[in-house]
Amino acid sequence: MSATSEPLGTGGLIFNEPLLWHKGRKGRTGMSIPAGDVPAAAIDDALLGEPVDFPDLSEIDVVRHYTRLSQWNFGVDSGMYPLGSCTMKYNPKTNERQAATPAIAAAHPMLADELCQGTLRLLFELQRSLAAITGLDAVSLQPAAGAHGELTGMLIFHAWHRHQGAQRRKILIPDTAHGTNPASAALCGYQAVAIKSDDRGMLDPALVAELMDEDTAGIMLTNPNTLGLFEERIREIAAIVHAKGGLVYGDGANMNAVLGVIDAKRCGIDVLHLNLHKTFSTPHGGGGPGAGPVCVTSELEPFLPVPRVVKEGGSFRLDSDRPLSVGRIHAFHGNFGILVRAYSYILTMGEAGLKQASRLAVLNANYIKEQLKDVLHLPYDRPCMHECVFSDLNQQAQKITTLDMAKRLIDYGYHPPTIYFPLVVHGALMIEPTETECKDDLDQFIATLRTIVREAEEQPDLLRQAPHRTKVRRLDEVQAARCPCLIGPSAG
Amino acid sequence: MRYLPHTPEEIDAMLAAVGAASLDELFASVPADCRMTRAWDLPAPKTEWELNDHLRALAASMGVNEQTAVLVGAGSYHHHIPETIRVLAGRSEFLTAYTPYQPEMAQGTLQGIFEYQTLTARLLGVDVVNASMYDGASALAEALLMGLRIAKKKRRVAVARAIHPHYRAVVRAYLEPAGFEIVELDTLDSGRTDLGGLDALDDLAAVALQSPNFFGVIEDLDSAAAAIHQAGALFVACFTEPLAYGLYRNPGSCGADIVCGEGQSFGLPRSFGGPNLGMFGCKEPFTRNMPGRLVGETRDVEGRRGYVLTLATREQHIRREKATSNICSNQGICALTAAMYMASLGGTGIRQLARLNYDRSEYLKNLLIKAGARIVFAGPTFNEFVVEFAADFRPVRERLLAKNIVAGLELGTLYPDMAGRYLFCVTETIDRQTMDTIAAEVGA
Structure with a gap:
């Protein structure tokens, strides 16, 4: 099998590179600065700062520094990145070019509407497309990330209940929901009430009915949930919540499974956020920026953040005259690029x-599930959506953990899957291949994981000490937290 | 479709392996009454070349373009961006990576963010800086929430009216649902914030000022720190133009406890206001109250220097509803870009560039005064200032627009009491000839 005879990862040519401030010489510069063509102006010396302690580097110093750093990184362009819940699909190159279109990249966010028709039209059309795709009626593109979308959703819940005349204090959150949900709800003063999923990984409407009352603002659901399973009784659950005057929030982080399959409105969802950096292919940037648009029913449209982009006749304008709006949640128009x-x-x-x-x-997720379930423990053996969740139960005899298997995958040239999430599965290994991986690459990945399972039995230390082939090996995270070193020492 | 690699034969083989007769059968668990039944009415798919044409047409419909001299800042600034930064930040090893949860394969991102934290801390004069927030506005809202957490029982914050109006709007959206009270502090004739009434405010957790403020005026940060601490509150210093600290004293050295703001000036295009970069730092004793990710230095099993995400016990995925924030990302590539920009400028370059912004903006100020305009606020400024013209400025502004110059931002919609006044911004991208043209039109 090629996966064992010739692994993807090699030692490679990896350079050492010091920290920025250990490079350079005073007086170098890495950037051209226009000459002073105006007289020097007087300045109050008392306000003048000390010189800023940045290293002086030439252009090639900067170029080599970051080129070398980049070679210590692994991205989707380097190889398969089957990180569950993160949808690491291919990021098309042409999209970078479009965002860099000169007049669009140069657009100032505070000029009059008539000077910004192109960018406003783009926002309007994207809103309309996302509404159609989700089945909901209105969209705000302001939220800068998924968690920001959740916060916006909770602000909408809060504003809506206030408008109904009575504020509520609690919110229902299943144990299969995303980790940010409770923290987002807490920002609005809501107390999170956890609901356990059943032994099939599903939410039981009877439990929701038991907990839902007139002091509960609603429920936050992730569907498909974080086990990669579709919550089949979502309409029933939504009806229970609505009957008690609550709202249903849908975390759309897993939308990549169900484009064109589900209609969020028909599911009973009132507010849904999308992660454009997952389902809609924008690059993750090593942590961001993303975008977390919020889609709502027409009943909730008046509560969306301002300004709204509206079309009048043939032109577009920003409208801030929405008295029920939750207000502004981004300085400008969200992560426009x-x-x-x-x-x-x-x-x-x-x-x-x-x-x-x-x-x-x-299809890709189910294929991986079927090809690995004889060697890796599969806690919920049902047809999955876009990701499948295994555990390290079968490897416990060898005292091999999920972490060990994940680190060993690095040696073979793969980014590990999401590990130890969702929390409902002990030692979870959550694999989301996405649609942009072909069968050949999936087969090689499957063969690699099977090899690792065999290594766990035959040479377990190989796994415990992995990775072996990276620039640095396992890092001491305990020490990093115990004596935090968060910035480099100053030159003085 | 070029992004989807499956051939029909592969799909058939894979369906056979999973025991499904068709792709649709994979969705058998989705009930009929949840299903999408409507067509989306999206445009027909475009080829790469058609997409280029489409975006080019959108760009052409803009009233201003990259050639326009835009003398408007107000939180989004036009600075030159070196080609090196576009190339390096565009490297796909950085761009297409996820959050560095597997540090052995993300040392590039991690060392890069550690360097960003360090350079930003030096710029702002604080002990610690996080891996970034969404933008300056949400950074300010998070800073005030952090102040409220540190102060525990207190329920009130004060913010200067001279803080960017959009930032104050975001602060209201973040704070009001949880029941916190926001007091606004007026602006004096100098353009600085009136801190005279602070002593009369009890229950005050934090006070926020912006410097340079929205009107471009440098606040008296030393006196502000004394007054705010005297009132028993934390001092939150905010900014929209970090380049100012290449010239002026930074907020940390003046006594600010939390310093936050917008980093777009450092290598990011205006891009209609995003993605931006929320810079966020504080004094060391407050580190564990900070929102957002942090990168820290450590060693690997062989003793080599390396970097990891650390102090995660503050964060939402561990602490759930008791987290310091719900934020679950950072503006990763934007922070890295800002570090590249700071590294390209260097300590010598940042002083030079900041000085050039100041000199050019003073030059335009003087030209406008000579042409009969009044500079509204007497306080010192950096690269922005507020102007009042002797006569109606609108026709002059129209004539300048015809010459591809956007002359200032009218303030009436943001501050009704300042209608007819204009906020101007002059960076290194505005040359002398453009400023002379503006002055000539004003004097005409």
């Missing part, structure tokens, strides 16, 4: 392409 990339992706894929992407994402 990311929105350009998602817009470009939707225009490239079209309706059929987007729907096919979800079908293939689900």
Whole structure:
């Protein structure tokens, strides 16, 4: 098998590189600065700062520094990145070009509407597309990330209940929901009430009915949930919540499984956020920026953040005259450059392409599940959506953990799956291949994991000490937290 | 479709392996009444070349473009961006990586963010800086929430009216649902914030000032720190133009407890206001109250220097509803870009560039005064200032727009009491000739 005879990862040519401030010489410069063509102006000396303690570097110092750093990194362009719940699909290159279109990259966010028709039109059309794709009626593109979208959703819940005349104090959150949900709800003063999923990994409507009361603002659901399973009784659950005057929040982080399959409104969802950096292919940037648009029913549209982008006749304008709005949640119009990339992706894929992407994402996940379930423990053996969750139960006899298997995957040239999440599965190993991996690459990944399972039995120390082939090996995270060193020492 | 690699034969083989007859059968668990039944009515898919044309047409419909001299800042600044930064920040090893949860394969991101934290801490004069927040506005809202957490029982914060109006709007959206009270502090004739009434405010957790403030005026941060601490509150210093600290004293050295703001000036295009970069730092004793990710230095099993995400017990995925924030990402590539920009400028370059911004903006100020305009606030400024013209400025502004110059931002919609006044911004991208043209039109 090629996976064992010739692993993807090699030692490579990896350079050492010091910290920035250990490079350079005073007086170098890495950037051209225009000459002073005006007289020097007087300045109050008392306000003048000390010189800033930055190293002086030449242009090539900077270029080599960051080129070398980049070679210590692994991205989707380097190889398969099957990180569950994160949808690490291919990030199309043309989308970068579109976001860098000169007049768009240069657009100032505070000029009059008539000077910004191109960017406003893009926002308007993206709102309309996302509404159609989710089945909901209105969209705000302001939230800068998924968690920011959740916060916006909770602000909408809060504003809506206030408008109904009575504020509520609690919110229901299943144990299969995303980790940010409780923290987002807490920002609005809501107390999170946990609901346990049943032994099939599903939410039981009877439990929801027991907990839902007139002091509960609603429920936050992730569907498909973080086990990669579709909450089949979502309509029933939504009806219970609505009957008690509550609202239903849908965390759309896993939307990549169900494009063209589900209609959020028909599911009973009132507010849904999307992660454009997952489903709509924008790059993750080593941690961000993303974008977390919020989609709502027409009943909740008046509560969306301002300004709204509206179309009047043939032109577009910003409208801030929405007295019920939750207000502004971003300085300007959200992570606009990311929105350009998602817009470009939707225009490239079209309706059929987007729907096919979800079908293939689900096919890929089920294929991995079927090919590995004889060697890795599968806690919920049911057809999955876009990701599947294994555990390290079968490896416990060898005292090999999920972490060990994950680190060993690095040696073979793969980014590990998400580990130890969702919390409901002990030692979880959550694999989301996405639709952009082909069968050959999936087969090689599967063969590699099977090799690792065999190594766990035959040479367990190989796993416990992995990775072996990276620039640095396992890092002491306990020490990092015990004596935090968060910035480098000053030159003085 | 070029992003989807599956051939029909592969799909059939894979369906056989999972025991499904068709792709649709994979969705059997989705009930019929949850299903999407409507067509989306999206445009037909575009080829790469058609997409280029489409975006080019959108760009052409903009009233201003990259050639326009835009003398508007107000939180989004036009500075030159070296090609090196576009190339390096565009390297896909950085761009297409996820959050560095597997540090052995993300040392590039991690060392890069550690360097960002360090350079930013030096710039702002604070002990610690996080891996970044969404933007300056949400950073300010998070800073005030942090102040409220540190102060425990107190329920009130004060913010200067001279803070960017959009930032104050975001603060209201973040703080009001939880029942916190926000008091606004007026602006004096100098353009600085009136801190005279602080002693009369009890229950005050934190006070926020912006410097340079929205009107471009440098606040008296030393006196502010004394007055705010005297009132028993934490001092939150905010900014929209970090380049100012290449010239002026930074907030940390003046006694600010938390320093936060917008880092877009450092290598990020204006891009209609995003993605931006929320810079966020504080004094050391407050480190564990901070929101957001942190990168720390450590060693690997062989003793080599390396970097990891650390102090995660403050964060939402561990502490759930008791977390210091719900934030679950950072503006990773934007922070890295800002570090590249700071490294390219260097200590010598940042002083030079900041000085050039100051000199050019003073030059335009003087030209406008000579042409009969009044500079509204007497306080010192950096690269922005507020102007009042002797006559109606609108026709002049129209004539300048025809010459591809956007001359200032009218303040009436943001501050009704300042209608007819204009906020101007002059960076290194505005040359002398452009400023002479503006002055000539004003004097005409």
